[in-house]
Amino acid sequence: MFCAAAAELATFGAVAPFLSLLADPAQTSRYPFLQSLLHAIGRQSGDADVILAAATVFAIVAMCAAAVRMFVSWLGFKSTFDIGADIGAEVYRRTLYQPYKFHIFHNTSEIIAGLNKTQTIVAGVISPLIQSANAVIVSVAILIALIYVDAVAATLCGVGFTLIYLAVTVTTGVRLRANSKMIAENEVRRVQAVQEGLGGIRDILLDGAQEVYIARFMDIERARRSAQAANYFISGSPRHLIESVGMILIVALAYWLSLRPSGLSEAVPVLGALAIGAQRLLPQMQMIYFCCAALNANASSLTDVVALLEKPLPENDTMSSSVDRLDFKSDIILRDVTFRYHDDSPDAVRNVSLRIRRGDRVGFIGATGSGKSTLIDLITGLLEPTSGVIEVDGRRLGPKSHKAWQRCIAHVPQSIYLADATIAENIAFGADVRHIDMERVRMAAKKAQVDEFIDTLPNQYQTLVGERGVRLSGGQRQRIGLTRALYKQTDILILDEATSALDDATENAVMRGIESLSRDVTVLVVAHRISTLRDCDIVLELKDGHLVREARYHELDYRPSSMSA
Numbered sequence: 028m029f030c031a032a033a034a035e036l037a038t039f040g041a042v043a044p045f046l047s048l049l050a051d052p053a054q055t056s057r058y059p060f061l062q063s064l065l066h067a068i069g070r071q072s073g074d075a076d077v078i079l080a081a082a083t084v085f086a087i088v089a090m091c092a093a094a095v096r097m098f099v100s101w102l103g104f105k106s107t108f109d110i111g112a113d114i115g116a117e118v119y120r121r122t123l124y125q126p127y128k129f130h131i132f133h134n135t136s137e138i139i140a141g142l143n144k145t146q147t148i149v150a151g152v153i154s155p156l157i158q159s160a161n162a163v164i165v166s167v168a169i170l171i172a173l174i175y176v177d178a179v180a181a182t183l184c185g186v187g188f189t190l191i192y193l194a195v196t197v198t199t200g201v202r203l204r205a206n207s208k209m210i211a212e213n214e215v216r217r218v219q220a221v222q223e224g225l226g227g228i229r230d231i232l233l234d235g236a237q238e239v240y241i242a243r244f245m246d247i248e249r250a251r252r253s254a255q256a257a258n259y260f261i262s263g264s265p266r267h268l269i270e271s272v273g274m275i276l277i278v279a280l281a282y283w284l285s286l287r288p289s290g291l292s293e294a295v296p297v298l299g300a301l302a303i304g305a306q307r308l309l310p311q312m313q314m315i316y317f318c319c320a321a322l323n324a325n326a327s328s329l330t331d332v333v334a335l336l337e338k339p340l341p342e343n344d345t346m347s348s349s350v351d352r353l354d355f356k357s358d359i360i361l362r363d364v365t366f367r368y369h370d371d372s373p374d375a376v377r378n379v380s381l382r383i384r385r386g387d388r389v390g391f392i393g394a395t396g397s398g399k400s401t402l403i404d405l406i407t408g409l410l411e412p413t414s415g416v417i418e419v420d421g422r423r424l425g426p427k428s429h430k431a432w433q434r435c436i437a438h439v440p441q442s443i444y445l446a447d448a449t450i451a452e453n454i455a456f457g458a459d460v461r462h463i464d465m466e467r468v469r470m471a472a473k474k475a476q477v478d479e480f481i482d483t484l485p486n487q488y489q490t491l492v493g494e495r496g497v498r499l500s501g502g503q504r505q506r507i508g509l510t511r512a513l514y515k516q517t518d519i520l521i522l523d524e525a526t527s528a529l530d531d532a533t534e535n536a537v538m539r540g541i542e543s544l545s546r547d548v549t550v551l552v553v554a555h556r557i558s559t560l561r562d563c564d565i566v567l568e569l570k571d572g573h574l575v576r577e578a579r580y581h582e583l584d585y586r587p588s589s590m591s592a
């Protein structure tokens with residue numbers, strides 16, 4: 028930054044001597060440097076030679092100054108975008124490390140919009156801040172130099188421009204901040220509108236509801252864009268006003284100087300230096316003003332990004348991906364576990380007490396909304412009980428032991444998330460492609476009854492499944508999900524209605540594959556059909572969050588209506 032200031036000074040610092048030489052070449056004697064330069068190249072110090080030499084020196088100074096300015100500007104942009112990348116990654120990291128409850132209550136649009144806002148912050152806050160810090164130093168240097176050239180004119184210039192910019196900053200601040208709030212809110216609504224449209228595309232196509240969605244999007248987009256236009260105008264336009272004021276000032280000054288007895292020729296160097304100084308000073312002052320305006324114009328996005336950056340991270344020892352699996356030996360015990368999603372919502376799970384021994388096959392049944400998935404999320408430690416205790420091998424499960432516990436669990440939900448990647452990558456989800464154990468992948472696929480299907484595909488395990496697995500049927504997706512869980516080879520396997528999309532025969536075959544797992548593996552199955560639980564040692568029935576029955580499979584009456592989930 029100080030180099031940039033020096034470069035600015037050098038350019039117009041060289042102007043005054045150059046112009047005065049032009050006006051009166053006899054002054055060469057005042058610049059011994061020029062004389063020795065002329066001697067060095069073997070020239071006489073004639074007028075034309077002097078001017079040529081001065082022009083050359085001036086050109087070299089100008090080129091060096093330009094090079095320094097370009098370098099400083101490159102450095103500025105590079106550090107701006109480096110900081111931007113760090114902020115973006117940090118927001119994403121903090122989001123991914125938030126507990127499951129955070130994600131339940133936060134719309135994904137809010138989070139995606141939050142990441143988009145980091146982009147706004149880079150262009151609208153960090154970049155202006157870095158550039159204006161530079162501009163402050165350069166402005167001060169230019170002002171000092173101008174004061175040296177002509178103190179009165181320079182002070183008038185500096186104070187005048189500063190006052191105009193201050194007045195504009197104060198009067199436009201409220202408007203800029205109001206617009207920034209509207210832009211930030213509409214950013215979230217915009218992402219939400221796009222996600223809703225694409226997420227519900229099947230219904231939109233069937234109902235021909237495109238125009239409704241487009242109109243909704245347009246409303247949001249128009250409001251956002253007109254607020255942006257206003258902010259751009261407010262941030263950029265004072266420049267035009269101040270440029271004309273500057274021109275008038277210079278002309279007035281020229282007129283004033285020409286009235287002096289020495290005439291205009293004496294004044295040319297001063298005028299030249301002032302004109303170039305002002306021409307350099309104005310963009311710097313505009314930059315400083317732009318930064319103040321940008322801070323106001325992006326205040327809301329900045330607040331939102333800072334809030335995301337302030338989200339707590341878990342303690343270091345549970346954050347590392349190298350947490351070891353907990354050595355599950357004996358049992359999981361729930362004592363009076365109650366959970367509610369909101370303080371004012373009813374209990375989703377109420378006073379549940381149970382014991383699951385290692386190696387047990389436990390089935391869960393109950394009507395939709397009876398709390399089966401919530402109970403599973405409590406057991407996995409994704410949710411924490413509102414009251415009551417969960418113990419693993421006699422030790423209470425808490426934030427410190429969650430990670431090690433979760434390493435022992437493979438969970439298959441009813442709707443499995445598939446990434447737009449190959450089947451093998453989806454099975455070894457989250458693993459580095461180079462470290463996928465294909466033999467393990469094949470064995471898991473065989474148990475999940477999906478190996479034959481995969482073999483019929485053109486690229487077998489390297490076939491791409493499309494976004495969210497659109498190129499697969501519901502049943503195929505579910506079996507890939509099962510394979511993913513089996514690939515992990517964990518001590519505990521949880522299937523939450525994971526076979527609901529399979530036909531009876533395939534489901535039976537899948538359950539036989541599960542049954543053939545070692546008796547060391549504990550299996551929890553939430554079933555869509557009661558027959559799925561045939562191999563379970565014990566079946567637990569939930570109703571309105573309560574555990575109402577604990578029975579063996581053959582002790583249950585077959586009641587399809589109440590059992591379907």
Ligand SMILES: Nc1ncnc2c1ncn2[C@@H]1O[C@H](COP(=O)(O)OP(=O)(O)O)[C@@H](O)[C@H]1O
Pocket residue numbers: 131368369375393394395396397398399400401402592
């Ligand atoms: N994310 C959530 N936020 C608020 N309430 C929820 C949420 N998920 C489930 N619930 C409520 O908790 C109860 C139990 O739901 P759930 O455990 O999903 O039932 P099941 O899996 O047996 O169908 C339901 O009343 C449901 O409305």
Ligand SMILES: [Mg+2]
Pocket residue numbers: 399400401523524
């Ligand atoms: Mg459920």
